[in-house]
Amino acid sequence: MAPLQAAHLGQYVDDCRTEIWYTLNMADNLPHLAIAGAARICAALLFLAGCGQAEPAIRIGFAGPFTGDQAAQGLDMLEGARLAVEEAVSRGGVLPGFRIELVPMDDQRNPAQAVSVAKRLAADPNVMVVVGHLNSSCTKPASAIYYEARLLHVNPVSSNPEISRQGFDTFFRVCATDDLQGPAGVRFALEELKAKRLFILDDMTTYGRGLANEFEKAARAQGLEILGHEGIAQGEKDFSPLLTKVKSLGPDLIYFAGMFPEGALLIKQKSELEIPAHFLGGDGLFEPTLITLATPRAAEGIYLTTLGADIRQVPSAQSFVRAFEAKHGHLGAYSSYAYEATRLALEAVRRAGRKDRAAVLAAMREIQEYDGILGVHTFDEKGDTTLRTIGIYTVRKGKFQFVQAAE
Amino acid sequence: MTAAELFLQQFINGLTIGSVYALIALGYTMVYGVIQLINFAHGEVFMVGAYLGLMVLLLLPPSPGGVLTALLAAGTGCALLGMLIERVAYRPLRRAPKLSVLITAIGVSFFLQNAMMLLWGAQDRYVPACFSPGRLGGGAVSITPMQAVIFAVSLFLMIALQLLIHRTPLGRAMRATAQDPLAARLVGIRVEGVVSSTFAIGSALAGVGGVLFGLHYSTINFHDGYLVGLKAFTAAVLGGIGNIPGAMAGGLLLGLLEGLGAGYLSTQWKNVFAFAVLVLVLLFRPRGLLGERVAERA
Structure with a gap:
């Protein structure tokens, strides 16, 4: 009974929280809030008085x-x-x-x-x-x-x-899109990391599950051995039981399709369990906070695929x-x-x-x-861009480092 | 990795999170023992403890001394917070229907969540690593120093709590109040003081649990108290709510069930597995594993 009520109230509170958050954060600065508010009221008054020049928005x-x-x-x-x-x-x-x-x-x-x-x-x-x-x-x-x-x-x-x-x-x-990103990851795993036995993880979201399935499809087509494919829940923090199981199967590469908060914990706990496999992830991990959360030591040498080439190298x-x-x-x-x-x-x-x-x-x-x-965008009939580059990054000394671009 | 090593590793994994559940479950069960209230704000006290610990760790260098200070600060801070919550939100409603207090508890929980969000922001906060990332012992089974600290601190606190309950005047007063508040009052026990102390002790344990949780998983968020609090509540029910050794056993058992469920069945199904066991236990032992068979009072 109680958890049900809590869930309903929870939705309501989430909405309220959003409102509070806007009020506090969407004004550029908290100290300016009063000034901004006053300015807005003045503008409204001027508009009402008919002497303002407020443009329609x-x-x-x-x-x-x-x-x-x-x-x-x-x-x-x-x-x-x-x-x-x-x-x-x-x-x-x-x-x-x-x-x-x-x-x-x-x-x-x-x-x-x-x-x-x-x-x-x-x-x-x-x-x-x-x-x-x-x-x-x-x-x-x-x-x-x-x-x-x-x-x-x-x-x-x-x-x-x-x-x-x-x-x-x-x-x-x-x-x-991920039908390009998944196969690009497989090619890198096979050609550069010489991986043969893979374990695939995803976060069971539209993005994670979709990308992991594209990866698995491409890996099977290349004849790689898939030891398992499991989902984790977003917001979970303890992945050590799952990783212990993965360790006992002895893969040479762990692939994760999901976002950086879970990715960071996976990388950290993989390192604590001393699993010798490579770690390859999707673009959801491409966020510097990942390295902080996972600790730079554990993140050293992981790989990830990203959507597009290194922005710093695009003139x-x-x-x-x-x-x-x-x-x-x-x-x-x-x-x-x-x-x-x-x-x-x-x-x-x-x-x-x-x-x-x-x-x-x-x-x-x-x-x-x-x-x-x-780059130069042209959109196909589905609305997707014709830019189809996938980038590969690694982590060196606590920073993302561009490795190569794959088409 | 042999099957035995695999099992041992899964056992250690489960015991780690189970120890944290147990520390929090104690607060639920102690409060329920004395005033029959499910304190739904308890998970939030755990979360506030994690933030108090983070605050200390940001001020002090990340070292074992800093961790000890953080644990003490979070324990003390949460004890005060627990007493304050009891004084402000629950004591005025002592004679009100049980449901009113329950709703108040949920209200306190929302208040604390949003207060922490406004103070610390809605993003995940990173807790600095304070122990070397290496491991203890050789072989295929690994225990990190952080896990060892979690076991040691939890074990110490559980033994200390048992001694407090069974060997001190305060503990005797708490047991008396739990058995019959009216009779306790008649023999001269200051019942309100005992209730206040119960909140303080339970909240301090949750605060320590919060710091350990933050250190182990390296991130904390203002909504972390919800799920962990729910799990700890489950652990308290599993062990028999109102029963202190039951809460410890329930916490460890829930952690193990989750760990083994995730390790041998599937991560997707770990909560299903843990809660299915809860349902089974309650079917055969409705008062939990160590709960009394008969009602204590009419």
Whole structure:
């Protein structure tokens, strides 16, 4: 009886928490909160008095996890989107007569929360485009809501191939997909690490399970021996029983498709149990916090595949990297994807020339050979980019180091 | 790795998390023993303890001395917090229906969760490693220094608690209050003081458990208290709620069941396995493994 009540109340409290969090964090700075509030009231009063020049707003929704264990990645992405909007505004705006507002929405990496956030964005007539979500498990159900609302949806990093196979003409994404990432990981494991006996782990999410299945399919096609494929739950912390079992089977490579909080604990506990196998992961591990959480000693020499080449080696991305680092000190792993997706979204609004969802969507369909920071994007009929590079990274001395790019 | 080594390793894995469950389960069972309240805020006290420990570890260099200070600070801080919660949230409702207190407990739990989120942020916090990542002993079975610390601290606290309950005047007063609060009052025991001490001791154990948990898994989050608290509550019920050795046994058993379930069956099914055993135990022994067979009072 009690846990049931707790669960219902829990949902309610989650909603309240989101509200509190916005109030406190979405104003740029806590001390400025009062000033910002006062300024907003003044603006409203001026508007009411009829002597203000407040322009109507075009809103860009940005959805991702800003609280919870994946907040580090979500907030780095939000900063990428912010930078894209700020640059567009400083260059004189996107549409004459309209100001651009970025609306951050926290999905807490929870699919149910993602749907509720998507509905709020879809119901706001000022929202012309949504950029987001991080997790495929959030992007997939949310994409259906944007489709029904005829709202352009540009996705930065959800790599599950099923999302674009749903037939939603509102969906576009700027990253490569897991039907490329899985096989690229297998090729690296086979050719560079000479692995023959594999154990596969995933986090049972749309992303993790999807990527792990692509990896397993490719590994079987190459004739590699799969000792087992098991799922772990997000939010779990103790993987030592599972890893002990893996150790007793003696694989020469452990593959994990999932996100960095669980990945870090797997890497740490694998090292504590002294399992001599290689560790290879997917792009969900590509986050510097992984190395801190796992400890640099345990993370040394792990490998991971990422969506796209090393951003620091792409010439077109250098001004972005400099601008971002000047502002935030460090570059988040997914910041560039969020920046790219937001810039594309703004480009669609600019080309549409008016505040109208159908026009923005039509304009996005016209964009071909878009010269972005990740490369030149052309979108196929499913909305996927033609950029299909997969990067391989390792950890050396507590830092991610680029190894090679695989097509 | 032979089958015997594999089993021993799984046994150690299960015992590690089981020790932490046991420390927290003690608080549930002690409070239930004296005032028949399921203190649903107890998991949150554990979480606050983890953050108190983190605070100390951020100030002091990561060393065994720093860990000892963190354990003491978290224990003391949580003892005070437990007494405060009892004084502010439960004592005014002592004569109210049991359900009101239960809802208040859930309210306290939400309050603590959100307070910690606002203080420390919603992100995972990293707890610095304080013990060398090596291992003790040779062979295929490994125990990390951190695991050894968890066993040692838990064992010490459980023995100390047993001595306190059975060898001190406070322990005698606690047992008397648990048997019959009215009679205890009649023979001159300050029952409110005993209840307060019970909250303090139970919360201190949870606080220590929180620090050990944070150190072992290296990350803590404001919502960690929920699941761990639920597991510890399960452990208390498994052992027989109100029974102190039962909570210790229940915690260790739940940890072992999870560990062996995950190791030999499947990780996906480990909670199913652990809770299926709970249901089975309760079917045959409705008062838990070590619970009394008959009702203590009408």
